[in-house]
Amino acid sequence: MTTTTLLYGVPSGCSFGSIVALEWLGLPYRLSRIAMPEEVTGDDYRRLNPVGETPTLITTDGRAISESMAILNHLGARGLDTGLAFAQGTPGFDRLNQMLAFLNTAFFNAFSPLWHALEHGSEGVENQVLGEYGRGRVVRAHALLEQLLGDRPWLLGDQRTLADAYFIGIARWTQYHDVIDRRDYPNLQRLFEKLEADPAVIFAHAVEAGRPAVSAGGFQGHVPLQGVLGEFRQAA
Incomplete structure (x- = not known):
């Protein structure tokens, strides 16, 4: 696993905020679209997130992180120079x-x-x-x-x-x-x-709706769930 991958839920998952965060931070990332409720509760997705909820973030070193707070804190620690987050202890x-x-x-x-x-x-x-x-x-x-x-x-x-x-x-x-x-x-x-009116929010709306979306950040495209699982197994 070399690129951060966010598995986001549609329609209208709270994972929307993590997409906006990735755009603002400018980090290279991919997205994986997870249909709710059918796919998010399936056995394949639960291999990454046993709770069966989105979002899930696959880190560059192959770890799976769930829960929006944990994901946003993880991402923020990688972008302290942006002012979007702060060092722990401050x-x-x-x-x-x-x-x-x-x-x-x-x-x-x-x-x-x-x-x-x-x-x-x-x-x-x-x-x-x-x-x-x-x-x-x-x-x-x-x-x-x-x-x-x-x-x-x-x-x-x-x-x-x-x-x-x-x-x-x-x-x-x-x-x-x-x-x-x-x-x-x-x-x-x-x-x-x-x-x-923010470009990152407009981008996230378009992504969720399946419309053409122009990234102002480091978006590198979509990957299917099975592709994420294959990489996750290799990283393990």
Whole structure:
């Protein structure tokens, strides 16, 4: 394995943020498209990620890393000169890790009841309960993040970081779940619109949709899951 490979989930996986991060960092990388839920829960993919979730990152030395926080911290350590991440043990690292943890535990998880209702075809009382519970969690998460962001241009201040990449991959989920109007959160709406106009985000959207995509980073093309597995076995 000589090139970093990210296995990303479609449609609309949280792995979107890791694609944006790779583009911003300018690192050479490949992508492998994993269909959800059928392929991501299959035996082949579970050889790389026993949990059966995306994303999974295959490192240049052949290791598999799962979970977005772990992947973003790994990538950030390779691009400290970009200002997108910080060295461990510094105040900047602590602030970034704190924001990534909030995005993962509060912002991401707020949508979980809504995804469950959508993906499992919940109906009747169950659908109503999940919808009300999920809406309350999404509203609370947006209100908290609105306050944390304030009038700053980026989540951590004057410079974008990998937290902003992770945010945009999750924030777009409101298009599936009509539970809030982001315009009620003007700070988050401002950040969302700025990120949606970013070339890396435009690229990631095109990749997910299977459209021609122009990379501003180090994208070196797609590789099928079986190709990744073959290289992974050789590296082992």
